[in-house]
Amino acid sequence: MARRLTRRLLGRRARLRWVHLVLGGALLTPFHLAALTVLTGTGLSRDIPAEPLTSQLLALALALPFVALTGLVPLVRTLEGGAARVLCAPTGEVLSLPATSAAARRRAAAWFTLHALAGGVVAGVSLAAPPGGLVLLLLPLSANLADVFGWAEPATSLPLAWTPLGLALILLPLPVSAAAGAWLARIAPILLGPTPADRLALAEQRAERLAERARIARDLHDSVGHALSAVGIQAAAAGRLLDRDPAFVARALTAIEDTARDAVAELDHVLGLLREETPEPAAPVPSLANLAELVARTRAAGADVDLHLDPADGVAALPRLVSREAYRIVQEGFGNVLRHAGEVPVSLHLRLGRGELTIDLSNPIAGTRPTRSGGGRGLRGTAERVAVLRGTFTAGPRDGRWHLSARIPLEGHP
Structure with missing residues (x-):
């Protein structure tokens, strides 16, 4: 006592x-x-x-x-x-x-x-x-x-x-x-x-932080995942043709270098955001303006991409948020093709009309390529991207092909 x-x-x-x-x-x-x-x-x-x-x-x-x-x-x-x-x-x-x-x-x-x-x-x-x-x-x-x-x-x-x-x-x-x-x-x-107002404000701040972290996780998965898939396929192809086609091996190594450099830049950008080192993006945010480069890297990895834009110059007028998220959706689609189907023909259609952007990506289903357990995060992240933009998203097999489709309204985005 x-x-x-x-x-x-x-x-x-x-x-x-x-x-x-x-x-x-x-x-x-x-x-x-x-x-x-x-x-x-x-x-x-x-x-x-x-x-x-x-x-x-x-x-x-x-x-x-x-x-x-x-x-x-x-x-x-x-x-x-x-x-x-x-x-x-x-x-x-x-x-x-x-x-x-x-x-x-x-x-x-x-x-x-x-x-x-x-x-x-x-x-x-x-x-x-x-x-x-x-x-x-x-x-x-x-x-x-x-x-x-x-x-x-x-x-x-x-x-x-x-x-x-x-x-x-x-x-x-x-x-x-x-x-x-x-x-x-x-x-x-x-x-x-x-106070009740403070609790509401704190809940909104937590929700914003969680949403931002989820967006960063999606960007990291799509950008680095696509790059690693492309690098792995290009390295495997270069190894098979090392003695027979030195020119192809040289092109593959150049593509691997460029892809790895871009992936490191995006990874550094994402880590900077997570550490809150700067309030502004430390690296350019990709958009559909970079679609040609993405298609070129995917083709260099062995996928035969057939690209259709309707109209051909429509992507330049898209809202920046829609353009950025559409790029990530296409990037995730290409990454899935490289990881799960390999060197197959890919059809990509982007159409602007009736106040919305439509993305349709399809490829043959390759049943012989080994699958990796624990996947599915990319498709969930893509569905979240489209939901944030108040659009619709579907993905799945149909008529012997894998189809990925997203429709994003163009109104109401900054």
Whole structure:
């Protein structure tokens, strides 16, 4: 029991809460001094009975409304929330974000006022009570102390009888600080915790982060997956024809070098986004303007691509978001062909009309090529891309061929 009480009064948490309260007292000090200066300057304090204690209390009462007004500043919750989390050890969730709503600002103002008031009380007790208790303890040794400290004169008749009071004054800051700190820790989640508007904003931020991470994962799968598939097929073909067709091997190695370089650039770009190193893209974002290069790399990997654009110059006028996602859809389709079908003819049709972009990609189904377990992420990612754009997506076998089809509306995209 004694050990538990000692920990509550002198433990690390108690010491941190005392520091937190003293900081609150420091925040109150300029407001209190300003109010006291006004009282003194206007001469009002001379008409107050029991001065100066009453004038101090009146100055405190005048200062608190200005403390509350200061607490309405949005950044107050940022500072107070951070200090409370580190020093106060609150019993629940505390935010250190600016207070954006009126309810959050009112709560932050109430907390700021209570923190300053409780801190002022604890700081005052910490500064006044221990020295007063020390004077009472030393009074039996030196009666002259009563001449220096006039308030101690009643204790000169029986100084030893005042010794327990002296000890109590020296120890008084401990229970006062512990009680005030525990009280602030209980109300911190109420006043500095998330409001319903804060919870909604945090949920939206989490949803945005998850959506961005999902998009980055899709880009990484499509770009690097397609590149590795192309590199693997080209390397295998070059190995088979190493002795018979050196010219083809040289072209394959050049294509492997170009594909690997592009893949490394995109990988570095994606990693930069994940690390939040820059708010802007560190590398050009591919779009249908790069479709010719994608088709050339796929052909170099052995797939015979038959490309049809209707109209031929329509892709240049597409919204950037649609063009980027359409490129990734085609890239994933080509990657699936290289991984699962190999060197087969591929038909790709892109049509613009009736306010939508239609992508149709098909290839013969090759039943002899080995399949890899654990796949399917690419098609799921493609379906997510199309769903974000409010389009429709289908993929599957039909009439002996694999068909991938996406229809994306052109309206409503930035």
